Amino acid sequence: MKYPEFRALEDRNGGSKADDLLTASITAFCCVARPAKSDARQLEDLAVPLLALASPRVRRHAAAALSEIPHAPKRLILALAADDVDISAPLLLRSPVLKPADLIGLIQQKGIGHARAIARRQIEDAALLQTLRHFHDPAIDRALALQTGLPVSQEEEPLDRVETESPRLRETREALRALMRDTDAGLSTDQALADHLIDAALLDQTHFFRGEFAKALDLDNETAERIIGHSLNAELTIALASLGLSAEAAHLVLTGLFGLVHKDLHSLRLFVQSYRQIDQDKAQATINRWKTEENSQKLRQKLREMAADFERGGTGSSTRKVS
Template sequence: MKYPEFRALEDRSGGSKADDLLTASITAFCSVARPAKSDAQQLEDLAVPLLPLTSPRVRRHAAAVLSELPHAPHRLIMALAEDDVDISAPILLRSPVLKTGDLIDIIRRKGLGHARAIARRTTSDPLLLDALHSFDDPALERTLAFQVSTDVETAAAPESERLRETRQALRELMLSTDIGQSDDQALADRLIDAALLDQTTQFQEEFARALDLSMESTVRIIGHGLNAELTIAFASLGLSAEASHLILTGLFGLVHKDLHSLRLFIQSYRQIDQEKARATVARWKIQENSAALRQKLREMAKDVENTARKVS
């Protein structure tokens, strides 16, 4: 990937020029199987000055794509890591480029929000643990305690294969023609943020409001993994395949563990008719209202029966 190829990307048209250029540059870099140091340097020189000009959506996607790459440019990773935590979370959680000194510097500069994300990394480094413990934050301490309890299991996992599959899946998503805004991008951003930051209750509440369903129905739809009702609900809200994939990843981890399964998801998701999806959600609402009405009638009948018994 030579410098003229990067320059040629500047001629892309449509949408924000900075957004298009950053997305295309990272895509080009990810498509190189074994990038040279010069490739990483060229990407860094081009991408870092672009970051302040690009939208949060594109920076968030860049962070997700680069978060697993061991050869990603250090200065670009650091710039993304110090972005708002809803954007930087994938980098803070997973990037192998960030070493202990980098993470401690980020904690000192950015504070508790970034520290909570970093605490979800698996680490036994005493310096990093001391920096995290210094906040004396209950939520952060719970995360660290959970990490300690799963250290043995994590160490035994075939990490290299998982990293390879994740990189392939995210690269395919980056290359997909679906990249772009959801119908309601503000809603998509809120749902993605809550899912990626592991804010389960906030995600459920936001999702329930968007669908106009009860919390009980919403929790049932979310379930414990990818399912047909959940994808229909995403489609009814006009979420793009990109947004849906990021939400699923935040909720359930890597749900598409190879390139083929991700392709199938994107293809099947695009085939969902939004109007039919909305009609399905509307039927869920009718069923929910009918169940509530039946319950109310049962309660009223019971009250009448109790009143009659008291009178007699």
């Protein structure tokens, strides 16, 4: 995934020099199939000083792009992981570079927001588990229970509750939205909705995203789950376009759901070009057709149930008459 290319593809005239340098350097590194230690060192020396000057959006893209790369430079990963959880979430959830000692240090430094994200990793280290359990936080306890197969409450924690319990996270989101309102680069028709879906996808909680996605499209959860599927597909892309998401926002959502969906620059460019060619009105017409099919299926199911009830009732009456 080469998120940095969105800076050039979405707005060729915008962006600071720090943003451009950071995105270009990460793009170059991600394009190398087997980078040498010298490549990682060069990226680290160039990128780490730029983080303080780069915009939240570009730092967020950098974290997502590097989240599954085992040979990413550790000092850069640690710097990004110590950023606000809106930016660091992909690394906290998936980065193989972060070891238990690193994660414990991040929890001690950043607090419960980072701890909740880290708790969703597959954790076997006893010291890290003890650090997480020390919070006595329902969200953390639920995530750890799911890993060990212990019974958990059937009530899912709503995304709004997570936001309410994390004022720092909420403030960061508002700052990001304010930043994006100041520029036309990569904006969605409904930027608040785009941010909300991106947050839900990057939190690595599929049930959260499925619920928010179904609500946005006014579809059943079952239909939403079918559309989302297990990998990048045309129906999901059309659905995101119908909601007015920009190519950048759509790509962030797809990455939060499925990881690295475009692993080279060429495929990323093709995605942006093809996504921009989707007509929003036609995409909405497709969604309306899905709703019609959904309602038709519900009606057929209801008629089948009524026919079965009638048949059972008729059979019962015949039996009573014979007796």
